[in-house]
Amino acid sequence: MERNGANEVQAELDxxxxxxxxxxxxxxxxxxKQAELTSRKKRLLRKLEDACESAQTAGSSSAGSGSLSxxxxxxxxLLRYENADFPWSKELEQNLKNTFQLSKFRPLQQKAVNLSxxxxxxFLVMPTGRGKSLCYQLPAVCSEGFTLVxxxxxxxxxxxxxxxxSIHVEAATLNASSTKEHAKMVLAGMTDTKAPFKLLYxxxxxxxxxxxxxxxxxxxxxxxxxxRIAVDEVHCCSxxxxxxxxDYKLLGILKRQFPKVPLxxxxxxxTSSVLKDCQKILCVPEPITLTASFxxxxxxxxxxxxxxxxxxxxxxxxxxIEERYQGQSGIVYVFSQKDxxxxxxxxxxxxxxxxxxxxxxxxxDKSRVHRKWSTNKIQVVVATVAFGMGIDKSxxxxxxxxxxxxxxxxxxxxxxxxGRDDQPADCIVYFGxxxxxxxxxxxxxxxxxxxxxxxxxxxxxxxxxxxxxxxxVHFDEVWDDEGCxxxxxxxxxxxxxxxxxxxxxxxxxxQIVELAxxxxxxLTPLKVTEAWMGxxxxxxxxxxxxxxxxxxxxxxxxxxxxxxxxxxEDFSFTPYTTYFYLxxxxxxSLLKNQSHSVTMKMRKTGLDANVVKxxxxxxxxxxxxxxxxxxxxxxxxxxxxx
Ligand SMILES: Nc1ncnc2c1ncn2[C@H]1C[C@H](O)[C@@H](COP(=O)(O)OP(=O)(O)OP(=O)(O)O)O1
Ligand SMILES: [Mg+2]
Ligand SMILES: [Zn+2]
Numbered sequence: 330m331e332r333n334g335a336n337e338v339q340a341e342l343d344x345x346x347x348x349x350x351x352x353x354x355x356x357x358x359x360x361x362k363q364a365e366l367t368s369r370k371k372r373l374l375r376k377l378e379d380a381c382e383s384a385q386t387a388g389s390s391s392a393g394s395g396s397l398s399x400x401x402x403x404x405x406x407l408l409r410y411e412n413a414d415f416p417w418s419k420e421l422e423q424n425l426k427n428t429f430q431l432s433k434f435r436p437l438q439q440k441a442v443n444l445s446x447x448x449x450x451x452f453l454v455m456p457t458g459r460g461k462s463l464c465y466q467l468p469a470v471c472s473e474g475f476t477l478v479x480x481x482x483x484x485x486x487x488x489x490x491x492x493x494x495s496i497h498v499e500a501a502t503l504n505a506s507s508t509k510e511h512a513k514m515v516l517a518g519m520t521d522t523k524a525p526f527k528l529l530y531x532x533x534x535x536x537x538x539x540x541x542x543x544x545x546x547x548x549x550x551x552x553x554x555x556x557r558i559a560v561d562e563v564h565c566c567s568x569x570x571x572x573x574x575x576d577y578k579l580l581g582i583l584k585r586q587f588p589k590v591p592l593x594x595x596x597x598x599x600t601s602s603v604l605k606d607c608q609k610i611l612c613v614p615e616p617i618t619l620t621a622s623f624x625x626x627x628x629x630x631x632x633x634x635x636x637x638x639x640x641x642x643x644x645x646x647x648x649x650i651e652e653r654y655q656g657q658s659g660i661v662y663v664f665s666q667k668d669x670x671x672x673x674x675x676x677x678x679x680x681x682x683x684x685x686x687x688x689x690x691x692x693x694d695k696s697r698v699h700r701k702w703s704t705n706k707i708q709v710v711v712a713t714v715a716f717g718m719g720i721d722k723s724x725x726x727x728x729x730x731x732x733x734x735x736x737x738x739x740x741x742x743x744x745x746x747x748g749r750d751d752q753p754a755d756c757i758v759y760f761g762x763x764x765x766x767x768x769x770x771x772x773x774x775x776x777x778x779x780x781x782x783x784x785x786x787x788x789x790x791x792x793x794x795x796x797x798x799x800x801x802v803h804f805d806e807v808w809d810d811e812g813c814x815x816x817x818x819x820x821x822x823x824x825x826x827x828x829x830x831x832x833x834x835x836x837x838x839x840q841i842v843e844l845a846x847x848x849x850x851x852l853t854p855l856k857v858t859e860a861w862m863g864x865x866x867x868x869x870x871x872x873x874x875x876x877x878x879x880x881x882x883x884x885x886x887x888x889x890x891x892x893x894x895x896x897x898e899d900f901s902f903t904p905y906t907t908y909f910y911l912x913x914x915x916x917x918s919l920l921k922n923q924s925h926s927v928t929m930k931m932r933k934t935g936l937d938a939n940v941v942k943x944x945x946x947x948x949x950x951x952x953x954x955x956x957x958x959x960x961x962x963x964x965x966x967x968x969x970x971x
Contacts, residue, residue, distance in 0.1 A: 474554035533576035563594030635761030673711035736781035762884035
């Protein structure tokens with residue numbers, strides 16, 4: 330009797346599970362449809378905007394002009410600021426050419442400069458290296474009095490002062506290391522009508538702590554000499570931003586005390602909620618926000634598979650540098666200080682003029698490497714992310730990631746150091762299976778560290794969408810694949826992909842993880858890989874279905890299962906290290922359903938193979954061929970002509 334009852338319940342449970350699965354699939358389909366429609370809608374809206382814009386300003390280009398928002402002005406009113414018919418336009422033009430030695434504005438620069446010259450408060454979101462500084466430096470040069478610039482790092486300040494000195498623009502700084510005499514001179518200069526400097530760089534700490542500075546600022550303000558306030562890296566105000574700095578929270582005092590001075594906040598990355606927060610903190614009533622397109626059209630994005638054999642990838646990087654970038658400047662980003670030392674040593678052995686750079690080096694060694702690289706005496710810096718903020722060499726022709734970054738934002742920022750002179754440059758990332766887990770254990774403590782890392786993994790694993798479109802989604806930007814112009818490996822070669830059914834593979838892998846867990850054992854990704862490839866203990870080999878796929882294919886499939894939620898991560902901490910294991914993901918149980926299938930896109934010639942072995946094949950157009958029995962354990966060759 331009891332047994333019958335249990336059977337009935339089991340039967341009902343099975344049917345509910347089956348139904349649930351169908352619902353889940355429907356939801357997935359609907360979500361996909363929703364994403365597609367939303368993106369179409371955005372595209373159409375953009376087109377409409379562009380059409381209106383070009384009707385208004387004949388000849389103005391829409392590419393990269395970014396989007397605008399702000400409650401104080403309509404879009405049409407804003408358009409006016411793209412023009413060059415303001416009282417100050419001639420002076421701007423002359424200084425752009427003669428002082429800054431630039432031939433023309435980059436997208437959004439002119440609009441930003443005009444808005445700031447008109448006394449508007451402005452937030453400018455522009456990708457790293459696009460030229461935000463010019464948007465306050467040029468107005469500073471063309472205005473009476475001086476511009477106050479708040480910068481988070483003394484090193485950034487020094488770089489800027491060096492640069493301004495080289496173009497004969499007078500600038501001064503006040504920071505913790507300023508001498509008394511220097512400070513005295515600067516403070517006196519603030520109200521001097523002979524204007525000994527056009528820009529005054531200070532740290533937020535100085536504003537927060539120095540009453541003397543505030544009182545001089547007030548005097549300058551009353552005398553009409555404080556022409557503008559620029560807050561660089563403005564996202565540091567917000568706790569939701571990625572580099573929160575407590576002293577930035579106190580900068581609201583500036584706008585409260587000097588309400589008539591226009592404020593310009595600058596950042597490379599800030600979501601709209603972070604900006605809202607900054608607006609509140611800085612007490613800017615209604616700033617106009619200009620957002621430039623994230624798209625750097627001169628950068629070529631490419632992902633290469635990295636073999637677990639690290640020798641091979643170094644050899645690959647070395648020949649790339651020798652053949653493609655001979656005599657050209659570049660950066661190789663690595664995961665750790667140890668890697669920086671070893672990779673640069675390996676590259677040196679191969680005759681490449683490479684030097685390491687990481688946080689643990691003596692400051693003088695760091696600046697020596699930086700200086701020598703800046704003056705082309707070193708070709709390649711092999712660096713950790715410590716080689717970051719403030720690196721502004723314009724002719725970097727390649728940024729190679731020996732290891733993936735910890736998020737797309739980081740990758741965008743790091744790779745974005747290439748091609749700042751607008752000339753073509755390459756951003757290549759080596760995507761290695763083991764690296765995922767090395768980084769994973771590093772970011773485990775961060776709130777959304779895993780999630781962010783997986784977006785980077787997705788970027789790399791992806792074979793069917795323009796690399797830029799993956800980034801665009803991330804930066805919340807409307808994207809049209811034509812904007813890539815074949816400047817990524819997917820657009821250039823990537824239409825050669827196939828959709829393969831990996832259901833049986835998924836079941837095999839899940840069975841391995843399940844078996845381990847039933848034996849109270851935890852498996853690292855390496856152990857799972859080896860078990861599946863039949864390299865585990867003989868006893869286990871008998872209990873599982875092993876595979877004849879190549880290592881790269883095995884790794885690609887396991888990565889896919891992790892991204893799709895059939896597997897998930899499991900960590901274990903010892904006092905010395907953190908271990909990464911694979912456990913069943915929330916979707917693993919779906920595999921028990923006969924009708925459930927898992928598909929995956931693979932590049933036809935991508936992995937080791939024009940021979941991808943699959944049990945079922947579907948072309949891009951959705952035609953099916955090959956063996957329909959997903960359970961078939963016999964693998965088949967995919968014909969090249971698919
Ligand atoms: N209109 C222009 N034409 C050519 N080069 C320009 C132009 N404007 C700026 N640049 C150059 C000068 C610098 O070498 C480089 C980067 O400018 P910079 O203002 O330091 O970037 P940024 O402040 O937007 O980047 P980050 O976010 O890294 O601070 O671009
Ligand atoms: Mg900057
Ligand atoms: Zn592309």
